[in-house]
Amino acid sequence: MKIDPQNRADLSAQIAQAIRDAIVSGDLIVDERLPSEAELADQFEVSRPTVREALKRLAAQSLIRTQRGATGGAFVNRLSFEDAYSQQITTSTLLLSMNAVSFDTACEARFALERACAALAAQRRTADQLATMRAEIHRQAQPGLTDEAFCASDVNFHRALVDGAGNPVLSYQLAGAVEAMQPLMNMITFTARSREEIITLHNRIADALEKRDGSEVDATLVELENYTRKLARDVAQKWRKPA
Amino acid sequence: MKIDPQNRADLSAQIAQAIRDAIVSGDLIVDERLPSEAELADQFEVSRPTVREALKRLAAQSLIRTQRGATGGAFVNRLSFEDAYSQQITTSTLLLSMNAVSFDTACEARFALERACAALAAQRRTADQLATMRAEIHRQAQPGLTDEAFCASDVNFHRALVDGAGNPVLSYQLAGAVEAMQPLMNMITFTARSREEIITLHNRIADALEKRDGSEVDATLVELENYTRKLARDVAQKWRKPA
DNA sequence: AGATTTTATTTGTCTGACATTTAAAAGTCT
DNA sequence: AGACTTTTAAATGTCAGACAAATAAAATCT
Structure with a gap:
């Protein structure tokens, strides 16, 4: 899951694509937990809302599911x-x-x-x-x-x-x-x-x-x-x- | 495009579903412009970030496209x-x-x-x-x-x-x-x-x-x-x- | 009239905060 | 000691307000 280019256009789409690639390529496996939104925001050097928009994109395709609470977070979803x-x-x-x-x-x-x-x-x-x-x-x-x-x-x-x-x-x-x-x-x-x-x-x-x-x-x-x-x-x- | 029930869970998902339904049912036709994010936020009585998350979900499915600028906004996309x-x-x-x-x-x-x-x-x-x-x-x-x-x-x-x-x-x-x-x-x-x-x-x-x-x-x-x-x-x- | 500047609107993003949910840790009682 | 209750911490969900950037229309100037 690499950094984005300095192309500051459509950040949330770029982040979504980066995560999607990681899932499709197998870098992230089923049921694996993604870093928390705050951590992702740090990694990609963007704000939390931007990360959230990216995650919502992936959720719309059933690629991830989210869970609230202490052990919550975003998990790679097994596409049923x-x-x-x-x-x-x-x-x-x-x-x-x-x-x-x-x-x-x-x-x-x-x-x-x-x-x-x-x-x-x-x-x-x-x-x-x-x-x-x-x-x-x-x-x-x-x-x-x-x-x-x-x-x-x-x-x-x-x-x-x-x-x-x-x-x-x-x-x-x-x-x-x-x-x-x-x-x-x-x-x-x-x-x-x-x-x-x-x-x-x-x-x-x-x-x-x-x-x-x-x-x-x-x-x-x-x-x-x-x-x-x-x-x-x-x-x-x-x-x-x-x- | 009706209001959501008082079920305040997963608001962005509910809003996305409401708009999706409006598109599928034909209430919103191709190339029609949706209300601006601020107006949608008013209509659904939520904040703008919540509306945005909903719109990103729809964008991920190519159901809408967004355009910046004065005459910009979210438009119903012709699914190619x-x-x-x-x-x-x-x-x-x-x-x-x-x-x-x-x-x-x-x-x-x-x-x-x-x-x-x-x-x-x-x-x-x-x-x-x-x-x-x-x-x-x-x-x-x-x-x-x-x-x-x-x-x-x-x-x-x-x-x-x-x-x-x-x-x-x-x-x-x-x-x-x-x-x-x-x-x-x-x-x-x-x-x-x-x-x-x-x-x-x-x-x-x-x-x-x-x-x-x-x-x-x-x-x-x-x-x-x-x-x-x-x-x-x-x-x-x-x-x-x-x- | 035509070109240029200004302005208003809208999306994109950021910051910071609070609410809610959830599980684990800490504490308490029997 | 063991079982139950309470507290706490971490995470997502939501909100409010702000600024930046893009874009087209309106206003202004030549």
């Missing part, structure tokens, strides 16, 4: 899969909403990634995951469900599918892709007919997973992708020439 | 794909290094995701992307290349493949998976023989992409995955019983 999940979801959601990513592009990416899990999920899915999927299908079939609730259940269904691959790295990567799509999906009004169609496909996916038939899962996902994109096209058309 | 890339790479790298993710798990995830791009890349790859891949293969064949340089070139090759799918969302998602693997890959010492084998497979991938043969790309990626995992197993064995 949950933390990584939620960060990824925020980032992906904002990326989609701020960059005018077309529904088609997002949808294509989502299903491409999901199909990557299909074969693995067919091999490894647990009875528990299958039960989750069945339960979500059941919920989706209930009348009076709002579009938002339907989409939320859809997300749960697909997350169970992804988790079925039994690979936490895959699950983490895909959580963002699947959940970030939800705001876009919420813009689609699902008619009773389209819900029925989607539920049919979900059932086919669940059945195929039960039989451990990977290629059937894959084929059904392709159908689901095509149907979803068709629904989105219809919505777009309705907006172009409203009644 | 580049920003999202780099965040994802940091997160993924730390996740892998801190959670004792096995090489096999990471490798499986990486190739599963990459195979998700294969068919699309075969359809859409540009001549430019193909040229990049050929150039990287050429570099990989040069003698005297360090293992690190070989791996770096490998990353470039695969990024070109992923970019070939022509879907920025996919590219962004996979950048993390591919680049985060590099530290793990760097631990493998590539013999001349193994480099040769990998280059052969890379050539086959490039040839298949040139012919726009998606299933050939996919099949070769499977071979590459199996070979990579075999190399890793050999390394592990060497470590178990060293000469």
